[in-house]
Amino acid sequence: MPRRRSLLVATMSSLLAGWSASGWAKALEPATTEVGTLLNGAQRSGTARLRFFGFDVYDATLWITPGFQASRYEQHPLALTLSYLRSLSGSAIAQRSLKEMRRATSITPEQAQRWLTEMQAAFPDVKAGDRLTGLHSPGVGARFWFNGQPRAEIRDPEFSRLFFGIWLAPSTSEPQLRSDLLAQAVP
Numbered sequence: 001m002p003r004r005r006s007l008l009v010a011t012m013s014s015l016l017a018g019w020s021a022s023g024w025a026k027a028l029e030p031a032t033t034e035v036g037t038l039l040n041g042a043q044r045s046g047t048a049r050l051r052f053f054g055f056d057v058y059d060a061t062l063w064i065t066p067g068f069q070a071s072r073y074e075q076h077p078l079a080l081t082l083s084y085l086r087s088l089s090g091s092a093i094a095q096r097s098l099k100e101m102r103r104a105t106s107i108t109p110e111q112a113q114r115w116l117t118e119m120q121a122a123f124p125d126v127k128a129g130d131r132l133t134g135l136h137s138p139g140v141g142a143r144f145w146f147n148g149q150p151r152a153e154i155r156d157p158e159f160s161r162l163f164f165g166i167w168l169a170p171s172t173s174e175p176q177l178r179s180d181l182l183a184q185a186v187p
Helices: 003-029 033-038 070-075 090-102 109-122 158-169 177-181
Strands: 043-052 055-064 078-084 131-137 142-148 149-155
Touching: 033 078, 033 131, 055 158, 055 177, 070 158, 078 142, 078 158, 090 109, 090 158, 109 149, 109 158, 131 158, 142 158, 149 158, 158 177
Parallel strands: none
Antiparallel strands: 043 055, 055 078, 078 131, 131 142, 142 149
16 A cells, blocks of 8 residues: 555656646746737736647637736737647638637628638738737727737727637637636636
8 A cells, every 4th residue: 555655646746747847837938029018017817728629729828917807808908829739721710710709799791801801811821839919909909910920900999809709708619718718817
């Protein structure tokens, strides 16, 4: 029995050492340059991994400012970083985003076409290791960066609310991902 306990303690110690080397470092990782520069006082709220049909797609990180309230996410500046784990076309990202935005409300055909065109221009093809960051500015719209470089701005508050709602609205198709992203936020 003592041998089993020693083996268990050694295994747990090894796992915790691995966590402290990688997990804690990730939790304390500073905001990306674009987030730190444009979102004054940014704090990491949470991270989550999106899996689709068993495939890892991206790791998401939500950055918020003091006073952020999850139930009123659209009223607060915030940033969302997606670190891709596989290759995807920018067009596929835009089309999927529009589909998810339609879950929250009906979108006119004109809005859908305009937003799809703007997202296709904003979202390049990505590969494993690439990073897309979006900044939500309440009442203004959204700005996007690709691997730290400015990419596009969509000056439409309704677009921005619905786009970030893909991850943050109660109607999201990924409630566990939402919960993980909002882990440090005030309800």
